[in-house]
Ligand code: ADP
């Protein structure tokens with residue numbers, strides 16, 4: 629573990645998000661690379677402080693090759709911030725990969741699906757609902773490993789991990805773009821526990837990888853809350869292009885089932901033929917690394 633901020637040298641900024649800045653850093657004594665996520669909250673921002681503590685709490689309890697690892701939580705650098713030392717993911721995020729390549733072939737999409745589902749099986753198994761599955765929160769290692777990151781909107785909903793670290797609800801903590809129908813509807817959401825919402829979001833992400841842009845609104849349209857609420861809650865199931873294979877269409881249909889009670893579960897989807905034949909995700913980094 630890394631226990632002092634002064635042991636780290638900032639090399640560059642690798643990401644900006646809603647909650648702070650992520651730096652690529654070097655550990656001076658060992659020369660190893662880490663990512664340092666600095667969560668800033670104003671001196672009086674009790675909510676942001678609670679959210680940061682929740683993120684740190686979940687990150688330090690999870691231990692899986694499918695989830696980005698946390699090597700320390702540091703309070704240095706001022707009263708109004710918390711720093712998370714994480715394993716550095718050299719391939720950036722799936723959002724970066726999509727920006728560079730626009731679309732992915734089905735084989736790679738199946739690989740991403742398999743990895744994220746395995747990660748969700750692990751998280752859901754310990755009562756953690758991610759609640760913000762989207763391309764920028766799926767990180768890629770130097771060999772194409774896919775890991776789930778960013779627990780800034782997550783909740784612990786089961787007793788498995790002890791007292792809930794939940795709190796006042798924020799229906800739209802991250803972006804609403806990947807939110808499931810039941811999450812727009814506060815009543816249905818309560819019953820679902822939120823697990824099915826992670827599956828919906830994964831379906832939207834995989835469809836986005838296939839069509840090359842955010843798939844639920846027309847090109848150029850802003851996916852704002854009201855537009856999305858109409859499309860997701862009152863529209864038909866998201867359209868899948870004809871070019872998709874029958875297995876992929878069937879898989880997406882199970883993820884993007886509007887009624888969360890009928891939606892595919894992690895267990896069912898992991899044995900679906902689309903991911904059962906799935907393959908390595910090594911190809912995710914070929915472009916970024918061999919140029
Ligand atoms: P936010 O809560 O602000 O969205 P994230 O944890 O999602 O913060 O990080 C924001 C961005 O920073 C990510 O989309 C990714 O591009 C980059 N990033 C975050 N963590 C890492 C990491 N461990 N390794 C490499 N890049 C990272």
Ligand code: MG
Pocket residue numbers: 645764765778
């Ligand atoms: Mg994020």
